[in-house]
Amino acid sequence: MKSRHFQKRLAGLTTAIVSSALILAGCSSDDSADASSAAAAEPTKVGFVYVGPIGDHGWSYQHDQGRLSVEEYFGDKVETTYVENVAEGADAERVIANLAKAGNDIIFTTSFGFMNPTEKVSKQFPDVKFEHATGYKMTDNMGTYVSKTYEGRYVAGYVAAKMTETNKIGYIASFPIPEVIRDINTVQLALTKYNPEAELKIIWVNSWFDPGKEADAANAMMDQGVDVILQHTDSPAAMQAAERRGMWAVGQASDMSSFGPNAHLLSVIDEWAPHYINQTQAVMDGTWEPKAAVEGMKEGAIVIPSFNEKIPADIVAHAEELIAGIQDGSIYPWTGPLKDNKGELKIADGVKYSWHELETMNWYVEGINGEIPN
Template sequence: MAALAIPAAFAADPLKVGFVYVGPIGDHGWSYQHDQGRLSVEKYFGDKVKTTYVENVAEGADAERVIRNLAKTGHDLIFTTSFGFMNPTLKVAKQFPKVKFEHATGYKMADNMGTYVSTTYEGRYIAGYVASQVTKSNKIGYIASFPIPEVIRDIDTVQLALTKYNPKAELKIIWVNSWFDPGKEADAANAMMDQGVDVILQHTDSPAAMQAAERRGAYAVGQASDMSSFGPNAHLLSVVDEWGPHYINTVKAVMDGSWTASAHVEGMKEGAIVIPGFNKSIPADVVTKAKELIEGIKDGSVYPFTGPLKDNKGELKVPAGTKLTFADLEKMDWYVEGIQADIPK
């Protein structure tokens, strides 16, 4: 009878799931929110899973080493959560065909490697609209990380909202070439405010810009997680990534054998992008309109990347009546009309 218990014990082995983060889980932004998703997996599956995470992983050779180590140590499913992890993930996936991999924000795939991304530009459009209505200086700031399509399209979406709802507003962009560097982010925020910017958006992961705005009486928009606690007066809204549902569904699929390498794109409609609330100082009619825009994004009646759209050199990029597909947005390498700057090389 004892021998019969051995297969049951093996059947009960937990699924080992690994997560690779570009920043610390204490960044209160991107990596923090992915880790909240990991914790939701643990809560949902209990002892049926065992999760591992590695934080502060540099993009490049270090990432490849970390990903390979997870694959070698028996992990059945590995999530890599930054654009710069794409090629290292693909290389390791080809070396470990029995392991399932999913890469966030990338576009390369393999038989055992899928992708997943949330349409953060939807939240940025709402943030751009609200910023356009509350600014007094008509100067909006954007702290940008790296000039990759995800960041460029989000900047573009903010400009599209400004153009539509407050053409007098000007978007100022500072590139910090980092996902997480509180010092650089604070310096960028202060430099912007020195130039008269009174609303700051960011595509970086610490709450430093929010804290700087709070100190100086400006507004700011939270990135990836709810940053309201870091600037109760400054906080206009946060564009929050909810990764838990995707992680839970993916683990379920691996467990029941239905997982295939797919390209998952989810946004407000699916609950992957959420705006939890608005600053009480925002006029009621602005909040009402913002909520209408959110519902429009969910039902498809509002789509920022609808032609005619020109780039900031005056060239028609999207004809009237045409909508950019997500495949187009994955390759976005141009600024829309209205942005008075060039994309760094």
């Protein structure tokens, strides 16, 4: 189900698709018309590669909602293909290459571990466009795109800080890559500001999608007194575990409220549809070019559409103020002075950490106990 935010965004996008006629020097007008008609009849082919199943109700599910929105928006002018449950490695390279051989005009690869395989295949198929989610490598025909998930994490961290009764917050982490480290740190920044007594407990499960491990991690945390759980994994298992035990949880990537109506504080939703529609349109128009797209709450790429009705009104009101401030730029969590958890000053007073520094982050902020695993 699409968020209300996306419905507004989709309604505001133009439905006019401009097609250009292919005019060859020296050919007759009839030949030109035939060529133009054939070109217009050929749908733009769009491929997607997912690290998990589209039924994960998290990351891959939400990317697939974006794919479905492309189909809804363009109708028979597009033909989409997806491959799910693709391992990050040699298997990914094979899948991406097969999509290129199948005639896809643009291919979106949607997990950090697909970066190197996408880069390699892009060089083998220079006429195909590629876009890789959450990475940083680019080629002449490969761009990147990422959403500022940390913006949503800051709001979620604030709500967790205010709603905990035990002052123990849990975070189920997937892999120790900059994206995950950055989001863990941002939650800690919110805890430090709004509830300095709160402690963040982190469990690394070394998987994007493993409901069994995620549920075990959630239960282990709750056994230790955690009463609010956040996650950087893709299944709703943690939400379901919190629901069973009467605790709170925050949804990841998509709206997970249906999996824990009582436990669900909020969900930080990745809204990929506008990006996929815009980039598909660019391919159709012949204006696509490789770029590093970084979008967040301001652009509608990160959305928190609702809050649990049990959250006190003043907390919800401040959460909405945080969202508005992040959108207009008046609130930026990564402003110094900030230290790492060893006491070293990492960001000077008044300095704003750049996106490049955030996307390569490999240190914990002050307040987090423990070391980042290798």
